Amino acid sequence: MATKRTTTTPPTTIAPAPVEPPSCQPCGGSGNVAITVRVGRKRRPVGQQDGLCLNCLGEGTDPGPGPDA
Known part of the structure; x- marks a missing residue:
């Protein structure tokens, strides 16, 4: 009985x-x-005059809902 040849390619993950x-x-x-x-x-x-944004504390990204929300 002959051995079965299989070629396996690694899965391409993007x-x-x-x-x-x-x-x-x-x-x-x-x-x-x-x-x-x-x-x-x-x-x-x-x-x-310029002031610090109190919503994001000067970070510039939206803080989103807190961990308790």
């Missing part, structure tokens, strides 16, 4: 593309938001 986390909505992914600067007794606005 690695999934890395998924980028979505950018933060309030800051648009920059990590900074514009904060209005107010001066004077009547607190009139005079300009804007």
